[in-house]
Amino acid sequence: MKPALADTFGQHWHADDPATLERWNRAIRDYFTFRGNPVGDALALSNDAAFVMGDVFALSMLLFDGEPKTSPRIAPRLRRLAERFPDATEQEQGHIRAVQACAEGEITRATEHWQAVLEREPGDLLAMKLAHEAHFLVGDAARMLDSMRRAMRDWRPDQPGYGFVLGQYAFALEENGHYAAAEGPALLALERERDDCWALHALIHVHEMQNRHDACLALLDALKPRWSEQPLLLAHIWWHLALRYVAARRYDEALAIHDAHLASVDAASAFRLTDGTSLLWRLELAGQDVGERWQLLADKWLGHAERHGNGFLDVHIAMAFAGARRGDELRRFLAGFDQPALAGGASELDQIRRQVTAPVCAALAAYGDGDDAAACEMLGAVLPALHRIGGSNAQRDLFKRTLAASQLRAGKLAECRRFLLKCLDEAPNTTWVLDELARVEERAEDPAMAAHYRAWARLTIEPLRTE
Numbered sequence: 001m002k003p004a005l006a007d008t009f010g011q012h013w014h015a016d017d018p019a020t021l022e023r024w025n026r027a028i029r030d031y032f033t034f035r036g037n038p039v040g041d042a043l044a045l046s047n048d049a050a051f052v053m054g055d056v057f058a059l060s061m062l063l064f065d066g067e068p069k070t071s072p073r074i075a076p077r078l079r080r081l082a083e084r085f086p087d088a089t090e091q092e093q094g095h096i097r098a099v100q101a102c103a104e105g106e107i108t109r110a111t112e113h114w115q116a117v118l119e120r121e122p123g124d125l126l127a128m129k130l131a132h133e134a135h136f137l138v139g140d141a142a143r144m145l146d147s148m149r150r151a152m153r154d155w156r157p158d159q160p161g162y163g164f165v166l167g168q169y170a171f172a173l174e175e176n177g178h179y180a181a182a183e184g185p186a187l188l189a190l191e192r193e194r195d196d197c198w199a200l201h202a203l204i205h206v207h208e209m210q211n212r213h214d215a216c217l218a219l220l221d222a223l224k225p226r227w228s229e230q231p232l233l234l235a236h237i238w239w240h241l242a243l244r245y246v247a248a249r250r251y252d253e254a255l256a257i258h259d260a261h262l263a264s265v266d267a268a269s270a271f272r273l274t275d276g277t278s279l280l281w282r283l284e285l286a287g288q289d290v291g292e293r294w295q296l297l298a299d300k301w302l303g304h305a306e307r308h309g310n311g312f313l314d315v316h317i318a319m320a321f322a323g324a325r326r327g328d329e330l331r332r333f334l335a336g337f338d339q340p341a342l343a344g345g346a347s348e349l350d351q352i353r354r355q356v357t358a359p360v361c362a363a364l365a366a367y368g369d370g371d372d373a374a375a376c377e378m379l380g381a382v383l384p385a386l387h388r389i390g391g392s393n394a395q396r397d398l399f400k401r402t403l404a405a406s407q408l409r410a411g412k413l414a415e416c417r418r419f420l421l422k423c424l425d426e427a428p429n430t431t432w433v434l435d436e437l438a439r440v441e442e443r444a445e446d447p448a449m450a451a452h453y454r455a456w457a458r459l460t461i462e463p464l465r466t467e
Contacts, residue, residue: 066309105347167199322368
């Protein structure tokens with residue numbers, strides 16, 4: 001076997017052709033900077049019989065996206081990895097084991113394989129990032145942070161890629177509620193790696209989760225020359241900007257972002273479709289008429305509706321069909337959860353689908369149909385486990401809003417008040433929570449309390465009136 005070749009982050013991989021490593025370097029650099037087509041470029045490296053990492057990376061991404069292991073892009077490459085396993089290095093074998101675990105729906109087991117790789121080779125930035133993504137996929141923020149704390153002990157500032165480690169560390173801190181601690185690593189990452197959009201993303205979350213609207217808007221404006229050049233996360237950053245406008249009740253500006261930057265997202269890009277979907281749902285919860293925008297989104301989701309391979313995607317499919325009033329398509333989609341191939345599975349993803357995803361989708365359907373009592377019951381029951389569908393705290397906040405809206409529409413005022421006060425305790429000064437509390441008190445015919453919450457909500461987005 002030829003000697004292993006070093007990639008841009010100092011990791012050594014076997015390849016028959018040195019040009020393979022050049023293409024690999026471009027693919028992984030694009031992956032970390034959200035540019036180009038890193039998955040497609042990695043898939044194209046399969047022709048090098050000695051190089052396994054292209055398939056490892058590409059299959060991880062495709063499986064994370066919910067593509068079934070039987071698909072033409074995945075099945076033959078899984079077989080090829082199994083065939084190459086005996087000749088692979090110990091480090092490469094760890095990656096292969098992780099991909100095989102993902103294919104079986106065992107995402108946490110996959111993270112354990114990647115963590116084992118990191119114990120032997122702490123500098124394997126790809127293993128670190130894939131574990132990071134896998135933790136995100138199943139909502140395991142605690143393990144995500146544990147992994148990144150280990151990395152921070154092992155890495156040095158003079159190692160290539162250290163800035164990307166800082167960005168991942170910042171995001172893990174933020175997802176665990178350590179907002180002050182996350183800010184420093186995020187800023188340092190952005191200083192070291194101007195193209196580390198994940199570090200920017202972490203900092204956006206830090207501001208959002210503390211309802212620091214002006215700081216978030218200023219950050220997005222100041223760094224727009226950077227994030228506007230990173231197309232693979234571009235729609236999501238626009239979505240974050242739109243959320244700030246929704247929070248500030250600047251609904252026309254939020255809709256303008258949808259129309260200019262989210263409505264045109266390619267139907268094949270399932271995760272990017274979630275941005276427009278959740279934005280429209282939030283706008284409707286805020287009492288805004290989004291017109292026929294749901295119809296285009298529902299059409300785009302049709303091509304993903306039969307997979308049921310990713311809980312986060314599935315709940316957005318249900319949202320789009322409910323928002324578009326596509327009753328027949330929504331019923332077919334919900335019935336898909338009961339097909340024998342899915343209903344009898346015992347993997348981690350099967351359990352999440354059965355215990356969390358399907359009930360959430362049914363609750364969204366009930367809410368769309370106006371069956372608020374059922375929506376309250378189902379969402380309330382599953383909310384403690386909702387993190388298991390993946391996504392961030394900021395993204396899953398939508399389901400708290402939906403539960404509160406269904407409680408209010410159902411006339412469950414005391415229940416809604418208790419829930420909202422709990423939300424306010426967990427996330428102080430959250431504008432939508434205060435707005436909903438005001439609506440509860442209006443329905444309860446308590447104008448003094450309603451005015452109190454209205455004023456409080458206003459002061460989260462406007463300066464103090466001193467005159």
